[in-house]
Amino acid sequence: MNVTVIGAGLAGSEAAWQLAQRGIDVTLREMKPEKKTPAHETEYFAELCCSNSLRSDQLENAVGLLKEELRRLGSLILQCADATRVEAGGALAVDRHGFARMVTEQIRSHPHITVVPGEVTEIPEGEVVIASGPLTSDALAERLQSLLGADTALHFYDAAAPLLTAESVDMDKAWFGSRYDRGTADYVNCPMTEAEYDAFWKELTTAQEAPVHGFEDKMVFEGCMPVEVMARRGHDTLCYGPLKPRGLKDPRTGKEPYAVVQL
């Protein structure tokens, strides 16, 4: 039997690996480096295009437990992530280039995997895994759309993470630490008092906003929401989400601040 896997991202690389490890021949079709999505930059497989954190590695929460299950099932992604991890408190974060390079080497050297470069524009015959990700090329997305029917819409919601320079952070106020002092102190924590948070919230909810893409003004993706949309849902909503202060004691006061921006 031969299985075609479309896309050598995180999902496609893992799917190809798992099949190949079971002795099944895999044809892995990846459009890079000839054609790249707007978010991918390198020639490597399993390229992380945003955060290098794969989130918590603690067994007492769902994402940490899932990673341990994947490890025990011989996950390629977890093997490579563990081998290229960088310090990030209780989270599993990776050296993104080292990680992607290692996944690529493992995939390319597997005797049961044949990599065929080039964009897939038609769904091939036979057993196929489509793992072309949120930025599936237009031609394949159209094929999928016609297969799934007119009522099914394929959407991608874009989000951008801001980058800050270290010099712009006032380290007389911010401090290095990790939540609940787990692992090493790898995050910069910027505290806010209640008055500072209130001023920030008011500025944020009345600020001029970047224009959004067509469909995004009607619906946002709850899993990756613009911060201003979250702020509009309630004065303290951010304090229970990305700015939550739980487990972060300000060394200057010995107390949890009202809100914390964790970098």
Ligand SMILES: Cc1cc2nc3c(=O)[nH]c(=O)nc-3n(C[C@H](O)[C@H](O)[C@H](O)COP(=O)(O)OP(=O)(O)OC[C@H]3O[C@@H](n4cnc5c(N)ncnc54)[C@H](O)[C@@H]3O)c2cc1C
């Ligand atoms: C800008 C951006 C920021 C993101 N930020 C985060 C984040 O911070 N955290 C997070 O968890 N997730 C984030 N995501 C989502 C992220 O893409 C997924 O978590 C993860 O990459 C999905 O893995 P995947 O294997 O499904 O898709 P991808 O990693 O996107 O892999 C799909 C692969 O298929 C290839 N491909 C596409 N179409 C074709 C075709 N027609 N023929 C052949 N090959 C094709 C692509 O080149 C790519 O290599 C972000 C996505 C984007 C675009």
